[in-house]
Amino acid sequence: MSLLIKGxxxxxxxxxxxxxxxxxxxxxxxxxxxxxxxxxxxEATGGEVRDATGLVVTPGWIDMHIHLREPGEEYxxxxxxxxxxxxxxxxxxxxxMANTVPVNDNRSVTEHILGEAERAGYARVHPxxxxxxxxxxxxxxxxxxxxxxxxxxxxxxxxPVANSALxxxxxxxxxxxxIPVIQHAQDLELSAGGVMHEGEWxxxxxxxxxxxxxxxxVVARDVLLTEDSGGRYHVAHLSTAxxxxxxxxxxxxxxxxTCEVTPHHLLLTDRLVADSGFSPDVKMxxxxxxxxDREALIAGLIDGTVDAxxxxxxxxxxxxxxxxxxxxxxxxxxxxxNLALCYDRLVRPGLITxxxxxxxxxxxxxxxLGVPGGSLAPGSVADVTLFDPEAxxxxxxxxxxxxxxxxxxxxxxxxxxxxxxxVGGRPVEFPS
Amino acid sequence: MSTEFHWSRKxxxxxxxxxxxxxxxxxxxxxxxxxxxxRAIKKVPTLRGQTVVNLFFEASTRxxxxxxxxxxxxxxxxxxxxxxxxxxxxxxxxxxxALTLQAMAPDLIVIRHAYPGAxxxxxxxxxxxxxxxxxxxxxxxxxxxxxALTIRERKGRLDGLKVAIIGDIEHCRVVRSxxxxxxxxxxxxxxxxxxxxxxxxxAKLGVTVSYDxxxxxxxxxxxxxxxxxxxxxxxxxxxxxxxxxxxxxLTRARLQAAKDDVIIMHPGPMNRGxxxxxDVADGSDSVILEQVSNGVAIRMAVLYLLAGVRQAVx
Amino acid sequence: MPRIRSLENxxxxxxxxxxxxxxxxxxxxxxxxxxxxxxGTDDLVLVGIRTRGVPLSEQIRDYIxxxxxxxxxxxxxxxxxxxxxxxxxxxYPEVKESRxxxxxxxxxxxxCDDVLFTGRTIRAALDALIDYGRPRSVRLVVMAxxxxxxxxxxxxxxxxxxxxxxxEMVEVxxxxxxxxxxxxxxxxxxxx
Numbered sequence: 017m018s019l020l021i022k023g024x025x026x027x028x029x030x031x032x033x034x035x036x037x038x039x040x041x042x043x044x045x046x047x048x049x050x051x052x053x054x055x056x057x058x059e060a061t062g063g064e065v066r067d068a069t070g071l072v073v074t075p076g077w078i079d080m081h082i083h084l085r086e087p088g089e090e091y092x093x094x095x096x097x098x099x100x101x102x103x104x105x106x107x108x109x110x111x112x113m114a115n116t117v118p119v120n121d122n123r124s125v126t127e128h129i130l131g132e133a134e135r136a137g138y139a140r141v142h143p144x145x146x147x148x149x150x151x152x153x154x155x156x157x158x159x160x161x162x163x164x165x166x167x168x169x170x171x172x173x174x175x176p177v178a179n180s181a182l183x184x185x186x187x188x189x190x191x192x193x194x195i196p197v198i199q200h201a202q203d204l205e206l207s208a209g210g211v212m213h214e215g216e217w218x219x220x221x222x223x224x225x226x227x228x229x230x231x232x233x234v235v236a237r238d239v240l241l242t243e244d245s246g247g248r249y250h251v252a253h254l255s256t257a258x259x260x261x262x263x264x265x266x267x268x269x270x271x272x273x274t275c276e277v278t279p280h281h282l283l284l285t286d287r288l289v290a291d292s293g294f295s296p297d298v299k300m301x302x303x304x305x306x307x308x309d310r311e312a313l314i315a316g317l318i319d320g321t322v323d324a325x326x327x328x329x330x331x332x333x334x335x336x337x338x339x340x341x342x343x344x345x346x347x348x349x350x351x352x353x354n355l356a357l358c359y360d361r362l363v364r365p366g367l368i369t370x371x372x373x374x375x376x377x378x379x380x381x382x383x384x385l386g387v388p389g390g391s392l393a394p395g396s397v398a399d400v401t402l403f404d405p406e407a408x409x410x411x412x413x414x415x416x417x418x419x420x421x422x423x424x425x426x427x428x429x430x431x432x433x434x435x436x437x438x439v440g441g442r443p444v445e446f447p448s
Numbered sequence: 449m450s451t452e453f454h455w456s457r458k459x460x461x462x463x464x465x466x467x468x469x470x471x472x473x474x475x476x477x478x479x480x481x482x483x484x485x486x487r488a489i490k491k492v493p494t495l496r497g498q499t500v501v502n503l504f505f506e507a508s509t510r511x512x513x514x515x516x517x518x519x520x521x522x523x524x525x526x527x528x529x530x531x532x533x534x535x536x537x538x539x540x541x542x543x544x545x546a547l548t549l550q551a552m553a554p555d556l557i558v559i560r561h562a563y564p565g566a567x568x569x570x571x572x573x574x575x576x577x578x579x580x581x582x583x584x585x586x587x588x589x590x591x592x593x594x595x596a597l598t599i600r601e602r603k604g605r606l607d608g609l610k611v612a613i614i615g616d617i618e619h620c621r622v623v624r625s626x627x628x629x630x631x632x633x634x635x636x637x638x639x640x641x642x643x644x645x646x647x648x649x650x651a652k653l654g655v656t657v658s659y660d661x662x663x664x665x666x667x668x669x670x671x672x673x674x675x676x677x678x679x680x681x682x683x684x685x686x687x688x689x690x691x692x693x694x695x696x697x698l699t700r701a702r703l704q705a706a707k708d709d710v711i712i713m714h715p716g717p718m719n720r721g722x723x724x725x726x727d728v729a730d731g732s733d734s735v736i737l738e739q740v741s742n743g744v745a746i747r748m749a750v751l752y753l754l755a756g757v758r759q760a761v762x
Numbered sequence: 763m764p765r766i767r768s769l770e771n772x773x774x775x776x777x778x779x780x781x782x783x784x785x786x787x788x789x790x791x792x793x794x795x796x797x798x799x800x801x802g803t804d805d806l807v808l809v810g811i812r813t814r815g816v817p818l819s820e821q822i823r824d825y826i827x828x829x830x831x832x833x834x835x836x837x838x839x840x841x842x843x844x845x846x847x848x849x850x851x852x853x854y855p856e857v858k859e860s861r862x863x864x865x866x867x868x869x870x871x872x873x874c875d876d877v878l879f880t881g882r883t884i885r886a887a888l889d890a891l892i893d894y895g896r897p898r899s900v901r902l903v904v905m906a907x908x909x910x911x912x913x914x915x916x917x918x919x920x921x922x923x924x925x926x927x928x929x930e931m932v933e934v935x936x937x938x939x940x941x942x943x944x945x946x947x948x949x950x951x952x953x954x
Contacts, residue, residue: 216649220464222564222585222624225648293572294565338543342563342584455851473856480840480857489893492843522843749857752843756851 018042019441020058024068024402028075029375030391039073041398044441048394066443068402071435074374076108076389076399079351080381081173081198081252081276081326084110084141087128088117093331093419095132095141101329101351101418102139103446106434108399109140110329110351111385114151115174121146121157126165138446140399140439142168142387147177147186147197156185163193168385171198173252176234178204183238187247196248196274196384201234201259202302211342213286213303221290223342226303228256235259239266242273250384251275253328255302257312264321274384276324277313279350279357284424285310289341296337296344297424300330317368317376324380325373327354331420352416353425355401356409359432398441407433417447455753458761459571459578462587463628471629475597477749478742484521485744495524498555498755503545503570504581505531505561510716511581511591514740515558518747524755527554542566546573555758556751559583577754582621591715592625594746596633598739599670602711607634612664612706613655614640614696615674615723616685618647622715626672627653640664641674641696644685661696668706672713673698673724689722699725703733711735775949779906779924779932782943788921789818792903793825795919796872803830805898807869809837811887812858814876817936818905822874835863839873844886866895876934878904878920881913906945908932921945 019041026037026049038053039046055065079102085093095112102110112129114120120129126143133141145162149155151172159170170190177183177199186197207230212218214225235251239262242249254260254275266273280300285307288298298304316322330347337344358377363370378401382390388397411428413421437444453469463471484492500519504512512528519526531545540548542561546569549557556577559567564586571578582588600606611630617623617639630637631654639650640658651657658664665671676692686692703710712724712734720726729736780788797803803826810819816838823834840858842851873887884902891900905921910928922945924932931948935941 214648216652219618219647219649220624220653222583222587222621227648293568335541339541340561340563340569341565477857480859483859484843487893492893493889494843494845494848498848752857753851756848759848759851 017441018047018058018061018063019438019443020053020055020063020065021068021073021400021402022053022055022065024071024073026073026392027370027374028392029371029379030075031393034371039392039400041400041438041441044398046392046394046396046398049392070404070406071402072370072405074401075378075392075396076437076439077106077355077377077401078109078111078381078385078387078389079107079327079329079354080111080324080385082110082112082329082351083115083331083347084112084129085331086116086132087125091419092333095129096136096138097417097419098329098331098351099133099136099138099141100446101349101416103437103444104417104434105352106355106401106403106437107139107351108401108437108439108444109142109387109389111142111144111168111381113144113171113173114146115172119146119151120144120167121149121151121162123161123165126162126167130166138444139437140387140389142166142385144169144171144173144198146170147172148182151175153177153179153182156182156189159189159193163195167195168387169196169198169250171200171252173198173200176200176202176204180237180241184241184245187241187245187249191245191247194248194386196250198250198252199234199238200252201231201238201254203230203233206230206233210303211299212289213305215286215306217286217290221294223289228258228305228309231256231302232258232262235262239263239271239273242266242271243269248272249274253278253281253302253326254322255281255305255309255313257309260312260316260321264316267321274323275321276326277316277322278326278328279354280348280424281305282310282313282317282325283357283361288424292424294341295424296339296341297348297422297426299341299344299346300328300348301346314367317362317372322376323384325354325358325376326381327351329418331418332422334421337422348422348424349416349418349420350423351418353411353423355403355434356411356430356432357425357428359403359405360430364431398438400438401434402436403432403434405432407431409433456757458754458757459567460589460750460754461567461571461578461580463589463592463625463632464587466632468632471593471596471633474593474746474749474753475600477753478593478597478745481745481748481752482742484748485741491521491523493523494752495519495522495755498524499553500524500526500556500558500751501529501549501552501554502526503529503531503549503557503559505559505566506582508560508582510740511560514743515581515747517744518751521744522748522751524751542569543573546570550574550576556754577758579750579754585619585621585624587625588621589625590743590746590750591622592629593750594739594743595622595626595672595713595715596629597742597746598713598735599711601738601742602735603669606630609635609669610638610667611635611670611672612638612640612668613672613674614661614664614698616645616676617641617650617674618645619677620674623674624653627655631655638664638668642686642692661698662702662705665702666705668710670711670713671698671706675715675717676719676723678719678722689719693722697721697723697725698728700727700731703728713739716740776946778944778946780922780945785943785945788905789821790825792919792921793822794829796822796901796903797826797830799901799918800870803832803834805868805870806872807835807837807863807866808872808874809839809862809891811873811875811883812838812840814934814936814939815874817938818876818903819874822903837862839887839890841883841886841890844890846882846886860890862894866891866897868896868898871897871900872903873900874903876905877932878902878907878917879910879932881911881915884915885913905934906932
């Protein structure tokens with residue numbers, strides 16, 4: 017069965033393509049790219065031709081950092097609802113963190129997640145295993161076992177790997193499988209009690225601050241450990257200018273150090289805690305930082321220091337969030353707003369090119385995690401995202417496929433609407 | 449009518465959002481209410497039939513008593529709704545508490561809460577007027593207003609004064625409201641305390657920062673001493689009360705650096721011998737008890753103004 | 763019932779009832795009546811209700827001093843805290859001090875106000891007075907009585923009785939407050 021996507025603007029940084037090109041998919045892989053591919057043959061063999069005029073066609077988007085909450089907290093999200101949200105948001109694949117209940121530190125949890133993903137069929141799911149057993153930060157989890165079940169990286173995300181010796185061993189051991197160790201960089205003592213970035217706004221609001229140094233210190237230590245161990249180290253949701261500098265320097269020294277940033281850290285700052293009147297939907301970990309930090313992250317997108325954008329989609333039930341700011345759980349959701357936010361606020365104003373955005377949301381994550389996708393080069397798996405760059409949307413959490421509603425972007429008007437995903441050559445149908 | 453000024457707020461959540469005219473209006477109204485407290489019959493019927501709930505999530509005998517007396521003098525029906533224990537323990541959520549209260553149709557709610565923003569949360573959900581009686585280290589507007597009234601009475605003005613605020617600038621609940629109020633009204637504010645208790649970027653609030661008591665109180669017209677919470681020792685913020693007193697305790701000898709007519713304030717309760725020596729606390733410069741009586745007048749004024757707006761809207 | 767200053771509404775249809783000179787004559791007559799009814803000045807205390815009862819009470823005191831050579835004690839009453847309608851607070855947030863010249867127990871208090879209308883202001887003033895003590899009696903003196911009473915309250919001495927329509931407003935002006943003297947009736951066009 018073949019599928020011809022005609023008339024769209026095809027953007028693929030791996031082939032340096034950006035133009036009106038047709039895309040022919042056969043047997044689940046990219047067969048051919050070219051101008052004005054002939055539909056006759058496709059139609060004759062019972063294939064489908066799809067008109068993509070006015071749409072952007074890119075390698076499938078991958079959100080490399082989300083929380084699906086299954087198993088254990090299905091009242092917040094499930095594999096099915098989370099992947100439906102991913103598909104609706106234009107994602108063909110997601111990587112889900114291990115802090116479920118129980119923790120994904122073993123084959124059976126990994127297989128459960130993969131089984132549910134298969135059943136739902138909305139997007140590829142790449143589980144990330146825990147670094148330590150039970151995310152207790154003490155003993156290494158059975159990484160080989162998890163990798164054989166399908167885990168693509170390890171992380172104790174939600175918590176840092178605080179113990180330096182454990183971090184060192186994780187970086188060493190993960191090299192057997194050529195997978196990255198993803199760090200949630202947070203010094204638990206320095207950030208203790210903190211509920212927002214420490215700075216002018218925490219001072220004004222009287223909220224306990226969480227200094228940027230709590231992140232920087234962990235990244236600095238880990239870069240030094242990586243230098244000795246030679247492993248692959250990835251910083252999750254990097255949020256400070258100084259941590260970004262540490263990554264930049266590590267890269268310059270040839271270390272295999274990478275990082276991701278979130279749309280909210282790229283677009284929002286700590287001031288929003290005041291402007292929103294203490295809205296728990298602007299509380300996340302790491303916290304929204306200062307304007308200087310935000311500008312540094314944008315610069316990191318431009319100069320290539322940042323390898324990926326990921327949402328850190330962290331669903332929480334309305335009742336859990338509808339409490340005092342200090343008591344609310346950390347985290348916001350992002351799968352259904354990522355694309356529009358980044359296209360409208362980063363690409364449209366000309367901060368980065370569309371091609372660079374595709375790199376950050378597709379090629380980069382695919383390469384980092386060593387998973388299929390990230391390219392539309394002939395022979396690649398046919399994971400494709402289509403979106404309408406002109407369509408205007410107003411963010412309305414009520415319409416989300418996600419089970420949760422905790423977004424700080426409610427009511428934002430943006431341009432850029434996902435119109436469909438194709439996974440392995442098959443157009444994804446998701447609940448409307 | 450001397451001005452076109454109209455009070456239009458349903459809630460008093462903080463000083464940060466007030467205009468100078470609004471601050472002056474509360475202070476002026478409070479001056480009239482002082483007269484009520486001086487009468488033999490210390491009661492006026494103004495808020496007859498108005499229900500005021502004192503919702504205290506933290507114990508605060510002083511603030512609550514002050515609000516209660518203010519309510520009684522205005523003939524309001526005050527109801528104490530104390531939520532014992534910390535909110536961290538699993539209890540009813542603030543939202544549910546709010547809805548429960550709403551069902552009782554109160555006119556005003558006075559809230560004291562450990563966490564910043566809790567009064568805002570209530571105000572967004574309730575038709576009742578909300579008065580912030582302290583939300584964590586965020587704001588404590590009636591305390592700042594009563595301090596300002598005390599200063600204005602003694603100095604005749606607020607502008608052009610040098611006010612030194614000494615102590616735990618980071619955690620003390622009265623600091624931010626006082627800084628906002630005094631800077632809005634034209635005072636020069638110096639904050640001083642140990643570096644471990646000085647919040648980030650405090651200078652952005654328009655104050656001068658000092659780490660030296662003597663420097664901070666030099667030529668001061670007003671010195672506000674803050675309460676040191678002794679449990680902070682365990683948080684590595686200062687090694688001992690003895691050492692704190694040595695660095696930042698106000699003594700008669702050190703007071704020489706201030707102006708001759710300096711006044712000494714303290715929001716209470718005091719730790720004698722920790723932040724302030726007894727002879728200073730009880731000395732002729734001290735206006736600490738005036739602060740307490742002015743607290744009642746300020747709270748009467750605030751209750752009166754907010755109740756009026758609520759009636760006008762209803 | 764918030765009063766509207768006529769200056770804010772120049773198009774209002776205004777007719778003058780008393781000019782400055784006539785008003786002075788009326789006040790002088792009222793001062794005389796007070797003394798006459800009391801049969802002297804013993805135990806009299808004048809109390810003006812803010813705002814325009816205050817200059818009225820002052821002028822009455824002056825005339826009595828002129829006529830009798832006696833300086834009557836003079837007080838000021840702010841009735842804001844005694845109103846029966848809190849919704850006026852937002853418009854008039856100022857609460858001014860009430861100041862009585864001394865204990866009013868066993869005194870004869872002469873309450874002075876500019877316009878008697880619904881009677882609610884006087885009701886409030888009576889409540890306020892009682893909080894200060896127990897006068898032997900209270901007398902009410904008003905510059906203008908325009909009718910439309912909502913409470914059973916009647917004046918003892920009236921400067922000028924004016925028949926008005928609901929839609930009209932009576933304004934008593936004093937030099938000290940308004941820059942001129944006189945009594946006007948103004949058609950507001952805001953009748954029921």
